[in-house]
Amino acid sequence: MKIAISSTGKTIDDVMDSRFGRCNYFIIYDLDNDEYKAVENKGITSGHGAGIAAAQQILDENVDVVISGKLGPNSYRIIEGEGITMLQAEQDKISNIINEYRENKLSHQKGAGAAHVGLK
Amino acid sequence: MNIGVLSGKGGTGKTTVSTNLAKILKAVYIDSDVEEPNGFIFLKPEITDTKEVKLAYPVIDDEKCTNCGRCVEACQFNALVKTKKDIILFQKLCHGCEACGVACPTGAISFEDRKIGFIEIGMSDDIKCMRGILDIGEPLAVPVIKGLLKRIDSSSVNVIDCSPGTSCNVVNTLQYVDVAILVTEPSEFGLHDLKLAVGLVRKFNIPFGIVINKESNDKNIIRDYCKEESIQIFGSIPYEREIAEIYSNGNMLVDNEKYRNIFKGIAKGAKAVIEWN
Numbered sequence: 001m002k003i004a005i006s007s008t009g010k011t012i013d014d015v016m017d018s019r020f021g022r023c024n025y026f027i028i029y030d031l032d033n034d035e036y037k038a039v040e041n042k043g044i045t046s047g048h049g050a051g052i053a054a055a056q057q058i059l060d061e062n063v064d065v066v067i068s069g070k071l072g073p074n075s076y077r078i079i080e081g082e083g084i085t086m087l088q089a090e091q092d093k094i095s096n097i098i099n100e101y102r103e104n105k106l107s108h109q110k111g112a113g114a115a116h117v118g119l120k
Numbered sequence: 121m122n123i124g125v126l127s128g129k130g131g132t133g134k135t136t137v138s139t140n141l142a143k144i145l146k147a148v149y150i151d152s153d154v155e156e157p158n159g160f161i162f163l164k165p166e167i168t169d170t171k172e173v174k175l176a177y178p179v180i181d182d183e184k185c186t187n188c189g190r191c192v193e194a195c196q197f198n199a200l201v202k203t204k205k206d207i208i209l210f211q212k213l214c215h216g217c218e219a220c221g222v223a224c225p226t227g228a229i230s231f232e233d234r235k236i237g238f239i240e241i242g243m244s245d246d247i248k249c250m251r252g253i254l255d256i257g258e259p260l261a262v263p264v265i266k267g268l269l270k271r272i273d274s275s276s277v278n279v280i281d282c283s284p285g286t287s288c289n290v291v292n293t294l295q296y297v298d299v300a301i302l303v304t305e306p307s308e309f310g311l312h313d314l315k316l317a318v319g320l321v322r323k324f325n326i327p328f329g330i331v332i333n334k335e336s337n338d339k340n341i342i343r344d345y346c347k348e349e350s351i352q353i354f355g356s357i358p359y360e361r362e363i364a365e366i367y368s369n370g371n372m373l374v375d376n377e378k379y380r381n382i383f384k385g386i387a388k389g390a391k392a393v394i395e396w397n
Contacts, residue, residue: 048197048198048213049198049199049210049213050198052198052199052210052213056198056201059201059203059204060202074210078203081203081208
């Protein structure tokens with residue numbers, strides 16, 4: 001069971017990035033063996049379609065759950081279409097968010113956020 | 121002969137200068153600010169012709185597609201996504217480059233066209249007028265600008281009213297420009313963005329000069345800058361209430377004897393620069 005969390009840094013001691021399309025990294029955490037890796041978000045260098053590039057990367061990583069702040073309309077559509085669970089979290093250390101996930105404390109994303117938020 | 125009117129900062133007076141200059145020169149007026157063309161408000165041409173501008177987009181044949189994802193890798197614009205079952209197209213991001221079609225190993229991709237805007241051509245008294253209009257909701261202006269500018273006849277004198285700014289829209293318009301008039305205003309924003317525009321026309325080696333609009337004092341930061349950089353000033357338009365009133369009523373400044381000479385001076389300056397080059 002793999003979770004992807006948008007992150008400001010490369011370790012689980014870093015804080016979650018509330019942006020999806022233009023976050024710096026994704027932490028891909030494997031709950032089965034508590035191992036994780038950080039991947040650089042391809043969306044961050046995109047002129048257009050950052051959310052799409054980031055979502056494609058998530059699909060290619062074969063995760064089951066995505067945790068972030070809000071997702072824009074394009075990335076939301078892609079991730080929802082694949083049946084991947086989308087959960088919302090507040091900005092906090094990634095390790096805390098993983099614990100909250102384990103304790104079922106995170107709520108579902110209730111729909112896409114505004115577009116281009118990561119550019120502000 | 122194509123005269124491009126650009127500015128850097130928006131709202132400095134490109135359309136004021138282009139429409140009035142076209143009338144004085146009896147030139148063709150072309151509004152290439154396809155996202156928000158406003159020149160026709162003043163020239164009020166009678167439209168005689170309309171043409172659609174279309175952009176290609178890929179259509180994937182499900183029977184031939186093996187979901188290999190090479191089209192997704194080829195796309196530089198993130199318009200395609202590979203899911204577990206198929207390929208999704210985000211149409212508004214597609215630039216119509218057709219690289220996906222080249223990359224596809226099974227010939228599964230063909231192309232259709234869709235309308236993203238249109239061109240209007242008309243006459244205002246003896247002035248031929250042309251403009252491009254991007255459809256509302258479409259993000260890509262450049263294909264409409266290209267669709268408009270490829271129709272101009274360079275053997276006539278054309279005044280091209282450019283988009284504001286100095287990015288893609290303006291860069292693509294400058295491909296057609298022989299001499300540029302940079303319209304600015306004596307403010308810090310005006311000067312800041314003027315420098316960007318100067319950098320751009322110099323990069324393209326386009327001869328140019330400046331028109332200072334809304335000038336109330338002939339000692340100002342724009343004139344200082346032009347002196348430092350040895351940039352020619354074609355003319356200036358005063359900061360006057362009467363001008364604002366004429367403009368707000370959608371009228372032409374050159375219909376007023378008082379302002380006609382200003383534009384004759386600008387026209388003369390632009391012509392001299394052309395002759396030098």
